[in-house]
Amino acid sequence: MIEFYTWSTQNARKVSVMLEECALAYAIKPVNLLKNRQKEPDFLRINPNGRIPAVIDPDGPGGRVVVAESGAILVYLAEKTGRFLPPSGPDRYRVLHWLMWQMSGVGPTFGNLAHFVAATDPDSPRVNGYLRATMAPEVYPYPLRRFMQEATRLVSVLEAQLAGQDFIAGELSIADFATYAWFESIWPGFRVRQPSIDDDNPNVAAWMARLAARPRLQRGMERLAWGVDLEASEVLKEPDVTGAMPAS
Structure with missing residues (x-):
């Protein structure tokens, strides 16, 4: 059974979605970011960078395999x-292209945007406990403008990429899972600041609805939803092949 070291974050949800979509057995090993558990020696032996998620697969090729960084975990799984x-072939590199686009652009930009936007309305129900604990200490107009501009540009890139196709790289792939985890989180905030965003980006809106309709994907998102008490007990997920949806 795969050991999944995690907390409720967008990067971690990429992995929980993939585990569910692939019907893999896994055990959630909570790493409480609010208590800085990711900086403790036990976890640093798993990932010296002190970041979640990470997985340990006792049944990897050649034996036990440890993988950190969400993109690397998606490729491994x-x-x-x-x-x-x-x-x-070309289709593989197209998926990796868009996976790296998410890793290098969408994730950092959306994360920084949330960090600064949260300070403008810290009591909003959209600001979860972790974000409230780590948000900017005050409102900084320049980085807020900068990251909003770049986030809007990235949305437009995805809108153009989805023209004429259902998924980012053509067929459903890890690029979709990685990108959806961030878009699902930040889209409600976009709607507040840009009420016409769904109408302005119909391909993105349809893509999000298409993914949201996948039961396994939603199960993966819900496993690590904000407010879920991951420390209440070790969460075991046995493989379940009933009701599996096709890849596309």
């Missing part, structure tokens, strides 16, 4: 299961 990442 895709190769382990043979799903959501073509094995070779």
Whole structure:
């Protein structure tokens, strides 16, 4: 059974979604970010960078495998299961292209935007406990403008990429899972600041609805939803192949 070291964050939800979509057995090992558990020696032995998520697979190729960084974990799980990442050729590199787009652009930009936006309305129900504890100490107009501008640009890039196709790289892939975890989180805030965002980006809105309709994806999101008490007990997820939806 895969050990999944995690907390309720967007990057971690990429992995919980993939685990659910692939019907893999896993055990959630909570790493409480509010208590800085990711900086403690036990976890640093798993990921010296002190960041979640991370997985330990006792049944990896050649034995026990430790993988950190959400994108690397997605690639590992895709190769382990043979799903959501073509094995070779142009289609594989197209998926990796868009996975890296999310990793290098969407995640950092959306994360920084949330950090600064939260300070403008810290009592909003959209500001979860972790974000409230780590948000900017006051309102800073310049970075707020900068990250909003870049986030809006990234939305427009995805809107153009989805023209004429249902998923980012053509077929459903780890690029969709990685990107959806961030878009699902920040989209309600976009709607407040830009009420016409769904109408302005119909391809993105339809893509989000398409993914949200997948029961396994939603299960993966719910496992690590804000407010879920991951420390109440160790969460075990046995493999479940009933009701599985096709990859596309």
